[in-house]
Each structure stands twice: as structure tokens, then as C-alpha cells.
């Protein structure tokens with residue numbers, strides 16, 4: 030195996046740690062010489078919740094960003110081609126040559142094993158402005174935009190999330206689909222285990238996702254009043270734009286962790302046309318919203334233990 034192929038397989042291992050909607054890991058990688066192709070995996074698309082595949086593409090974008098960061102951290106230069114088209118590869122990464130390790134990428138890779146989805150309220154401490162700036166810079170650095178909500182807008186967001194959660198929770202087919210992806214220990218390597226789901230509803234202004242099962246995650250008392258909410262948005266609504274949204278999410282999340290913050294995606298209002306319109310109002314109709322994120326200072330630096338991943342042979346093919 031050449032050094033480049035070894036670097037690409039290593040990058041896939043890092044990419045496999047990326048966040049994904051309900052931990053579906055809807056991706057498949059093909060390593061071929063100096064090239065890495067990323068495909069969506071239709072068998073792990075949430076057909077009821079996500080018929081258009083938007084959240085699947087956001088998830089794949091996050092995996093793509095993880096892979097490119099892993100290469101840059103090892104000093105490999107790479108070119109990325111994005112199509113977003115699920116018929117072929119949604120993106121291809123080609124290694125163009127060796128170079129020096131990128132220090133920012135090194136910090137991001139160090140954040141990968143520490144990053145996890147923390148659904149507890151954030152600590153009662155303000156988000157340091159420098160840390161928030163690092164996160165917004167991470168998003169704009171990928172070419173997308175981010176709007177940090179004013180307190181009044183957070184109330185409007187809470188209404189949109191509540192409406193989205195009610196719509197999804199009253200849909201029998203969506204509930205049945207969700208049940209297949211959450212709860213238990215998740216031995217098969219996908220889905221959200223009990224350990225990552227709050228035991229009781231956390232005190233939050235914006236309601237958390239209702240997974241429909243009783244989790245085992247202990248929730249500290251206190252309200253997440255110090256949380257900061259932001260909308261990631263951009264200028265397009267094509268598949269490739271949703272892929273880029275995932276890259277922005279990954280950049281924001283890794284830099285949030287690197288700066289002592291916790292990030293929680295709140296995607297439900299972006300999943301439904303009517304509540305997505307409410308999100309558009311929040312960004313003054315100047316773009317297409319892809320995702321809401323909650324930022325805050327974590328209660329403690331717990332590392333993720335509970336959320337499983339598929340074994341490498343199930344997500345990567347070596348040609």
C-alpha cells in the first residue's frame with residue numbers, strides 16, 4: 030500500500046467518527062490510489078424524516094470535512110470536487126502531494142475523539158466571545174454564513190422547533206422509523222443509544238429532540254439560559270449546498286470543542302418545509318437555512334463513550 034493510500038484509509042477512519050443524523054452514518058467511501066470517493070448509502074437514509082436526503086447530505090459533508098482535515102493534519106495537500114449528486118460520488122478527494130502538517134487541522138483532529146453530541150443543558154456560564162468568534166469564523170471559512178440569534182429570536186426559534194417536533198411526533202411512519210434507530214445499546218454500530226439520550230427532559234428554552242424512548246443520561250439541574258443559538262445558512266438549495274452545510278457543521282463543531290464549547294445540532298425545524306420558512310425569516314430571507322446549532326460551555330469535559338460506529342469494512346472499499 031502506498032503512503033497516499035495509507036493516508037486516505039486513515040482519513041476514512043477519522044471520517045467515520047463524524048456526526049450524522051440519528052447516527053445513521055449514511056456514507057460509503059472508495060479508496061482508489063490517490064483518490065477517495067464519498068458516496069451516500071441509501072440503505073441508511075431516513076426515508077420518512079428526510080425524503081429529500083438533506084440531512085443525509087449534511088452528514089456526508091461532515092464526514093468529508095473530517096477526512097480532509099485528517100489529511101491536512103498529516104501534511105497532505107488535497108483537492109476536493111463536490112457534486113452532491115447521489116447517483117455517483119457526492120464528493121471526491123484527490124491527494125495532490127505531501128507538505129507540512131497544517132496546525133489548525135492538527136487541532137481539529139485532536140478534537141475529533143472529544144467531540145460528541147451533548148443533549149444536557151449547557152453550563153450557567155456565558156459563552157466567551159473569542160470562542161464564539163472561532164465558531165462563526167469556522168463556518169464563514171467554508172464559504173457559508175451563520176447568524177447568531179438575538180434573545181427575542183430564540184423564542185421564535187423555540188416556537189418553530191416545538192411545531193416541527195409536534196409534526197414529526199404525530200406522524201406514525203416517522204415514529205416507526207425513529208424507533209428503529211434509537212434506544213438500547215446499539216450493538217449493530219448505528220443509531221442513538223440510551224446512554225446519549227436524557228433520562229428526563231432538560232430545562233431548555235428550545236426543546237430538545239424527542240427520541241420517543243427513556244434514555245439513561247443524567248441531566249444536571251439548571252436551565253440552559255446561557256446557550257447561544259445560531260442558524261447556518263447559505264445562498265443555494267441544491268444537494269451540493271447541503272453537502273457544504275455539513276462541512277460547515279464539522280468545522281464549527283471541531284473548533285467549538287477546541288475552544289471549550291459544546292455544540293448541539295437542532296435540525297428538526299430545517300426538516301419540515303413550514304418551519305424552514307420560519308428559519309428563513311430568522312435570517313431575514315437572505316439565504317437558505319440548513320441547520321440550527323446550540324452553543325454553550327459544557328458542564329464537564331465528558332468524552333463520548335456510548336455512541337457506536339460501524340466497523341471500517343462496512344463503510345470503506347479499497348480498490
Ligand SMILES: Cc1cc2nc3c(=O)[nH]c(=O)nc-3n(C[C@H](O)[C@H](O)[C@H](O)COP(=O)(O)O)c2cc1C
Nearest residue numbers: 048049050051052087145146238294295296297336
Ligand atoms: C445533520 C445532523 C442533524 C442532527 N440533528 C440532531 C437533532 O436535531 N437533535 C439531536 O439531539 N442531535 C442531532 N444530531 C446529532 C446526532 O444525533 C449525532 O451526531 C449522532 O447520534 C452521533 O453521535 P455523536 O455526535 O455523539 O458522535 C444531528 C447530527 C447531524 C449530523
